[in-house]
Amino acid sequence: MEAKTEKKGNIIDAFVGGARNGFKIGTNSMVPNIIFGFAVISILNLTGLMEIIGKVFTPIMGIFGLPGVAATAWMAIFVSMGGAAGVIAGLFTAGQMTSAQVAIMLPALLLSGAQVQFMGRMLGTAELDTKYYPHMFTIATVNGIIAMLIMNYFIV
Structure with missing residues (x-):
């Protein structure tokens, strides 16, 4: 029996x-999502929808010490962590959120982030019974x- 070397x-x-692989992941996955988040905020601001979202969600987001426009980031969190990071960064650079x-938003991003993506990428691959998805x-x-x-x- 021969031993493999x-x-x-x-x-x-x-x-x-490892650096090459990290660069590929960053340029192919993360950067496009972040740019998308910035674009969404710009579009919402230009169309005036951000103001409407802010007014509608102010009572709910106020519970967390956040402005109503933070609801856009909360919604994005479920779809894409990179996109939500872009939305949060866009709101911050637009002066609509403070540091x-x-x-306040970042732990929610990490704990609740990208559930839609994870459903297909991880839960489906792991063959988890779909009846457990709502629980997760x-x-x-x-x-x-x-x-x-x-x-x-x-913080307050």
């Missing part, structure tokens, strides 16, 4: 290979809400 690469080759309000989405959403409440408590 594995060729060991050096640490520099491993680093360069403290961004800090509810838990993630509640975690995000709790995180925003806690952040609001400590």
